Amino acid sequence: MTTRRTCGALAAMLIASSAFATAAYADAMTMWVRASGVNAAAHLVDLWNSTHPDKIELTTIPDNQMVTKLATGVQAGDVPDLVSFDLIYMPDFMKAGFLVDLTADLKADPNYASVAKAYKDIATYEGKLYGAGFTPDVSILVWNKDLFKKAGLDPDKPPQTVGEIHEDAKKIRALGSDTYGFYFSGACPGCNIFATSPMMVAAGSKMLPANGNDDALTGDGVKDVLETFKEMWSEGLVPKSAQTDNGANFTGEFKTGKIGIQGTGGFLLSELKKDVPNLNFGVTFLPGVKEGQVSSFVGGDVVAIPVGSKHVPLAKQFIAWELTDEAQLEGLAKNNIVPSRPALADNKYFAADPRVVVTAKAIGVGYVPWVFHFADMVNSDSSPWINMFQRAIFDGDVDGAIKEGREKMKEIAGQ
Numbered sequence: 001m002t003t004r005r006t007c008g009a010l011a012a013m014l015i016a017s018s019a020f021a022t023a024a025y026a027d028a029m030t031m032w033v034r035a036s037g038v039n040a041a042a043h044l045v046d047l048w049n050s051t052h053p054d055k056i057e058l059t060t061i062p063d064n065q066m067v068t069k070l071a072t073g074v075q076a077g078d079v080p081d082l083v084s085f086d087l088i089y090m091p092d093f094m095k096a097g098f099l100v101d102l103t104a105d106l107k108a109d110p111n112y113a114s115v116a117k118a119y120k121d122i123a124t125y126e127g128k129l130y131g132a133g134f135t136p137d138v139s140i141l142v143w144n145k146d147l148f149k150k151a152g153l154d155p156d157k158p159p160q161t162v163g164e165i166h167e168d169a170k171k172i173r174a175l176g177s178d179t180y181g182f183y184f185s186g187a188c189p190g191c192n193i194f195a196t197s198p199m200m201v202a203a204g205s206k207m208l209p210a211n212g213n214d215d216a217l218t219g220d221g222v223k224d225v226l227e228t229f230k231e232m233w234s235e236g237l238v239p240k241s242a243q244t245d246n247g248a249n250f251t252g253e254f255k256t257g258k259i260g261i262q263g264t265g266g267f268l269l270s271e272l273k274k275d276v277p278n279l280n281f282g283v284t285f286l287p288g289v290k291e292g293q294v295s296s297f298v299g300g301d302v303v304a305i306p307v308g309s310k311h312v313p314l315a316k317q318f319i320a321w322e323l324t325d326e327a328q329l330e331g332l333a334k335n336n337i338v339p340s341r342p343a344l345a346d347n348k349y350f351a352a353d354p355r356v357v358v359t360a361k362a363i364g365v366g367y368v369p370w371v372f373h374f375a376d377m378v379n380s381d382s383s384p385w386i387n388m389f390q391r392a393i394f395d396g397d398v399d400g401a402i403k404e405g406r407e408k409m410k411e412i413a414g415q
Helices: 005-006 013-020 035-052 063-075 088-098 103-107 117-122 145-149 162-171 190-196 195-203 221-235 240-244 267-273 313-320 323-336 356-365 375-379 384-394 398-413
Strands: 027-036 055-061 082-086 132-144 182-184 258-263 281-284 298-304
Touching: 005 375, 013 182, 027 063, 027 117, 027 190, 027 313, 035 055, 035 082, 035 298, 035 323, 055 063, 063 082, 063 088, 082 162, 082 313, 088 117, 088 298, 088 375, 103 313, 117 132, 117 298, 132 145, 132 162, 132 356, 145 162, 145 258, 162 182, 162 221, 162 258, 190 195, 190 240, 190 375, 190 384, 195 258, 221 398, 267 356, 281 356, 298 313, 298 356, 313 323, 375 384, 375 398, 384 398
Parallel strands: 027 055, 027 082, 182 258
Antiparallel strands: 082 298, 132 258, 132 281, 132 298
16 A cells, blocks of 8 residues: 555544543553564663563564555554654654644653754654654765775865865775776665765755645756766666665675765664674765765654554653653664764764764754655655656656656645
């Protein structure tokens, strides 16, 4: 079931779901978490369970089943007390009436004031708040310092603009036939909204429309970034395999030590330190067209309370607790997960590796698009986003790709 169909059929569910709230507490609260976020969520739940008398039982839901399961659960009155899911579906869930209004609680919480703006934005619908950042991820730029040095570049000076990425990539490519300046997964829509769109946003562009009357792909940044990627592709600065990479090698190519620069996610840091501990790499913000322009795509999961939760007051206590210094540092930072409060980036657990601090601070400069139908607009294999990306870079028709992408995105947004 697509997100579009799911949300279109849910108006009647609120009537059914309202009858299921009760005041009695059971021995434990229940929480659903999507499979790709379960490791991070487990750290917080384990910490809560070790410090609170009321326990939480965690249930893992396959990523592609979360939307349908929550929809049918609300209708049937069979929902968990808490739910952790991909933040990008927050607009659809809020509009459908799946979630409990947390406005008064969160606005009164001093810790919520320092939560990254991206999490506040994505959890707001018609002036009300329905969730909080839970287990964050964020996009960053990595560069291979050894390749920079071999190419005559300053290994401690990452590219500050998209144009500098291009220039540095040329010098790295000149090192040899199996060394490339830049990498992206050309057939992976999610990878590129995550790691490429922030360069456009940093340059002042807006990506996706919130409704059929809203603008899409605005500003020169979209064209400037696509033109640069097209040039790097045509100049052979990117491996040919990138064109058909559906994300399977999104992190693998950089690990070979043969890629100079790449946009990626903060999750790569722990992978690199584990899999290739001798790889000498740096981390910086994703740049825009002009120096000083930076952004990132804020991802990960939000936590919310489904309509029909039997333990709403206790679930609210958990959400308040997960925003505290204790949870953010001992549950997340201690386990190499960035906090959802950027002010906590400088902490004792990250102090030994400035690259992790930079990654944590990227949460504070990042964005997340507030849109309905994100799956159709971006994540599907034939979405307007990936079709635009591929047509512009591999076919060379940047203007035509943007025009078509804009029209199709607005069409989807109007449904």
